[in-house]
Amino acid sequence: xxxxxxxxxxxxxxxxxxxxxxxxxxxxxxxxxxxxxxxxxxxxxxxxxxxxxxxxxxxxxxxxxxxxxxxxxxxxxxxxxxxxxxxxxxxxxxxxxxxxxxxxxxxxxxxxxxx
Amino acid sequence: xxxxxxxxxxxxxxxxxxxxxxxxxxxxxxxxxxxxxxxxxxxxxxxxxxxxxxxxxxxxxxxxxxxxxxxxxxxxxxxxxxxxxxxxxxxxxxxxxxxxxxxxxxxxxxx
Numbered sequence: 692x693x694x695x696x697x698x699x700x701x702x703x704x705x706x707x708x709x710x711x712x713x714x715x716x717x718x719x720x721x722x723x724x725x726x727x728x729x730x731x732x733x734x735x736x737x738x739x740x741x742x743x744x745x746x747x748x749x750x751x752x753x754x755x756x757x758x759x760x761x762x763x764x765x766x767x768x769x770x771x772x773x774x775x776x777x778x779x780x781x782x783x784x785x786x787x788x789x790x791x792x793x794x795x796x797x798x799x800x801x802x803x804x805x806x
Numbered sequence: 807x808x809x810x811x812x813x814x815x816x817x818x819x820x821x822x823x824x825x826x827x828x829x830x831x832x833x834x835x836x837x838x839x840x841x842x843x844x845x846x847x848x849x850x851x852x853x854x855x856x857x858x859x860x861x862x863x864x865x866x867x868x869x870x871x872x873x874x875x876x877x878x879x880x881x882x883x884x885x886x887x888x889x890x891x892x893x894x895x896x897x898x899x900x901x902x903x904x905x906x907x908x909x910x911x912x913x914x915x916x917x
Contacts, residue, residue, distance in 0.1 A: 725904070725905070727907075732912075733909075734895060734907045734908060734909050734910050735850075735895070735907040736907075737904060737905070737906070740904065782847075784849060784850065786905070793837040793838065793899060794838065794840075794855065794899070795899070795905055796852075797842075797849060797850045797852070798849060799848070799849035800848070800849040800850075802847070
């Protein structure tokens with residue numbers, strides 16, 4: 692089946708630093724990748740949609756300058772949390788949509804803790 | 807804008823019971839609907855995917871139904887086990903290529 696990986700799985704950083712999270716589709720080409728965040732005991736909220744080679748589309752209320760998304764290739768998207776603050780601490784999950792089917796495959800998630 | 811509601815929000819049952827988890831969504835223009843399981847602190851595990859043209863899908867003790875016109879889906883779990891304890895999320899997949907997740911049902915099956 693289609694596999695999506697995320698790296699790192701867990702990261703702890705100091706307030707004010709930037710953190711990069713990678714999302715890779717391992718055995719398929721993903722024309723579109725999605726980034727979600729999940730606060731404790733809440734559901735997943737879509738942050739942004741990224742298409743290979745073009746700018747990401749952010750959902751309402753998501754700061755594009757704070758959450759930088761780059762989708763440089765058909766198998767890799769990165770989310771950079773800039774100048775991270777404790778309120779950015781969350782579980783970030785990516786998903787990838789293959790070129791030919793209407794389905795998304797999810798990564799295992801990244802737990803970000805900002806001290 | 808798609809809105810997804812899951813009922814009940816939490817459920818605690820003794821082992822062996824048959825369960826029904828409900829999902830309702832406001833926009834019926836969907837490609838498919840997927841049910842996921844999430845264990846605490848973990849990512850998503852896909853359980854069942856129902857295409858918009860289908861009425862139900864089965865996998866082992868799980869059966870999911872879809873009534874697209876009324877905006878409803880149910881997940882039926884037969885003979886529940888403690889290992890079924892998790893949060894169950896439904897997510898309709900729309901023409902904007904977005905999964906919108908429901909609020910989830912936190913299930914606890916007691917041994």
